[in-house]
Amino acid sequence: MxxxxxxxxxxxxxxxxxxxxxxxxxxxxxxxxxxxxxxxxxxxxxxxxxxxxxxxxxxxxxxxxxxxxxxxxxxxxxxxxxxxxxxxxxxxxxxxxxxxxxxxxxxxxxxxxxxxxxxxxxxxxxxxxxxxxxxxxxxxxxxSTPNRLRSRGADYLAYALIDAIVDSFFPLIESASARTDEVEDAMLHHPHKHQVRILHEQRRQAGQLHRTMLSLRDALAGLVRSDAPYIKPETKIFLNDTLDHAYRLVELADTQRDMTTGLIEMHLSLSQARTNEIISLLTIVSAIFIPLTFLVGVWGMNFDPTTSPWNMPELRAYYGYPAALVFMALVAIGLVAFFKWRKWL
Known part of the structure; x- marks a missing residue:
């Protein structure tokens, strides 16, 4: 400073x-x-x-x-x-x-x-x-064989070095795409919260690569358009090919970023669907047990049938306990049948 x-x-x-x-x-x-x-x-x-x-x-x-x-x-x-x-x-x-x-x-x-x-x-x-x-x-x-790197001058050697750097990004993109496919397959079988962390990291990396490729593309475009005397016209033809590679890398990085974004949204949808499924199941179980709990609560009150015939005389029934269980089972079965008829199950 x-x-x-x-x-x-x-x-x-x-x-x-x-x-x-x-x-x-x-x-x-x-x-x-x-x-x-x-x-x-x-x-x-x-x-x-x-x-x-x-x-x-x-x-x-x-x-x-x-x-x-x-x-x-x-x-x-x-x-x-x-x-x-x-x-x-x-x-x-x-x-x-x-x-x-x-x-x-x-x-x-x-x-x-x-x-x-x-x-x-x-x-x-x-x-x-x-x-x-x-x-x-x-x-x-x-x-040992003659080649353009030894005969075409400094501008062609500079092109070859830049082209090697640009091409080194392709295996990286392919590897990232393969990892994304693996996460997608695993997510479809069993969504897990750690997959979101992986996808967020991959999206960040794809975004960083996209920004780098955009700047590199502009730099290569400047080399192609340059009228500097030390860049020969025949070298610009090769530089233009490298520029095409940079355009392709920009598109691949953009596709990778969009793919990870879509997978993150899909993971959230799957997680929400899973949560809704669990809530629905719990709601159905609760709906089945609410009337059963009501019946148990009613029969469990301290009535004395000797005091009055209205004080739940069935408490003295010989088969009262199995009858109550059978009745509650019929209520539960009836509710399940009703839920299936309404296609809630």
Whole structure:
């Protein structure tokens, strides 16, 4: 707070910064692990394309030096260390800055910010923590056969990295949909209150994913519409395909959210129906026992038939007790038959 624009302030919880440098030519490539600034200055001018991957954002001095080597805008670097930015695309004279979010922990639904710079001859990615969906891209880069990643330049490599992030959301959506189907099947067989808690959590996650995909879609749309000279028209064709994937993810996330909302409403309806069924059963049982209780109460009063013939003379009947039980059973059976005739049972 109060620092001048472009000032980099590291998060106290940020991980230690480590650099990985991938040097790319049309016919070959090399990788330098635990790279340093000297490696950058030594190799960048000798290779037509370099990909610098920085994992961990604790070393702001190192990030500032990287910005000076590649001429990165200081405000963009400030957004790199201030994580929690919404997905966006910004364009400068000689490079672009793209922020995307990816799922770092599918179980806990923890998001991680990926900041990406690309310009003529370089691509730079900044990650908060170790672990990313870039392995397919790395395998294509080191493949022995010629491929577009080694021949089409920095804008195509940036597209491939962004596309890998976007595609990593599809298994997450499929897994969430499968879990929702499981909850639905269990709910139809036996509704339970813990299912509502699961559905509310899934709806929250779907809503968060929907908002993330909307911002990512807008960022990709900005890349497709950009007239920056370092984004070639043929690369925009591929970016447009990734944009279609983002549109599909928005629709899937929206569908997932609507599905969980519908299941929550259905659970409430099932619970209410179950409650009504229980209340109806209790009401019927009470309706049957009310006249029986009345009869028992009448016969249980302290009358003395020797005092007067009106003092319940049937109290001295030889079969009075079984007769009373049979009479009460007939009353109960008659009430059940009446309820069924009225289709209340």
């Amino acid at each position: 109060g620092a001048s624009p472009g000032t980099l302030i590291a998060d106290p919880k940020a991980q230690r910064s480590e650099l990985s440098l991938t040097l790319i030519d049309r016919d070959r490539c090399e990788k330098v692990d635990d790279a340093s600034l000297d490696d950058l200055k030594t190799h960048c001018e000798k290779w037509p394309l370099v990909w610098l991957d920085c994992v961990g954002l604790a070393n702001v001095e190192l990030i500032e030096q990287i910005g000076k080597v590649f001429g990165l805008h200081p405000l963009a670097l400030e957004d790199v260390v201030n994580t929690g930015q919404r997905p966006k695309a910004e364009f400068f004279d000689d490079h672009a800055f793209v922020v995307v979010n990816m799922i770092d922990d599918p179980v806990a639904y923890r998001y991680e910010q990926i900041s990406l710079f690309f310009g003529k001859g370089f691509v730079i990615t900044f990650q908060q923590r170790e672990g990313d969906p870039f392995d397919p891209v790395r395998k294509r880069i080191v493949a």
